[in-house]
Amino acid sequence: MTTAATTEVMTQDQATWFADTFNRIVGNVSHAVLGKENVVRLVVTTLLSGGHVLLEDYPGTGKTQLARALGQTLQATSSRIQFTPDLLPSDVTGVSIFDPKTQSFEFHEGPIFANVVLADEINRASPKTQSALLEVMEEGRVTVDGVTHRVGQPFVVLATQNPIEQAGTYRLPEAQLDRFLMKTSVGYPDHGATVQILHGSAQRDRAGALDPVITGQAVSDMVALADTVHVDASVLEYVSTIIAETRRAPGVVVGVSVRGALSLVRAAKTWAAAHGRNFVIPDDIQELAEPVLAHRFVLEAEAEFEGASAADAISTVLSDVAPPTARATGA
Structure with missing residues (x-):
């Protein structure tokens, strides 16, 4: 398979290969997370867009299972960090320890140095510990004692948090939320999936039983290949208009940043390739x-009190901004 390094624009053959491989990853993860294919597709899209995902949902819906299943699906390193109030930044990033034999400090890597990192109940850690993730999630590196250490590739953080148990938790600041390419929820399975789960109750660890279907290097190749998906100028103008409208939407204090716009375009490229296309269409943006x-919005307190949500604001913006119906002139 020819990777992105040898081509400027994804070919249709590459798009077909990408979609087939994408579906294999989704299918494997779905063996552990039953009845949630769309959520799995969003998580895999985040992985192949070089981003990170925040899973917010009620206890027992399979958030941790989904993260572990993705780690098992990749032939790569994975780690789990249980976030607690007493967790220190060095417990995440690593620490320099003095070696009396060499009379020098030696860096010992923390659990963040893995390809797939499960940050479980991330909002239970203090803001100081949460901030330890800012640099590595944005730049793929960790700086300790003035020395920079790069994490491997691919690198994805799958963080979970519980929206109802707020005692002893620390709300993620906007700067931290903005580092997540996507925020989604797993939700409860439907009746058929629930019955299927109950039938397999003897299998306590569905994720642990999965076999890898793709190597870490192949994932990195797919990330690079997704970057070569074509985005017409008219679609970019559509995205820019949407982003601008989010800042003017009623009840919104802070709209979407440029980082959010870039994230949407990157995700749309991967989403298009996952559907076997080498070009983005407005439907990709809308989906x-x-x-x-939505998680990048800051709403007015009064609007939130009246029941407004970021999802409602997004829906309003999408209905107000007409999608392009033709390619930009000269594109």
């Missing part, structure tokens, strides 16, 4: 707008 953009 991904809520999971990519």
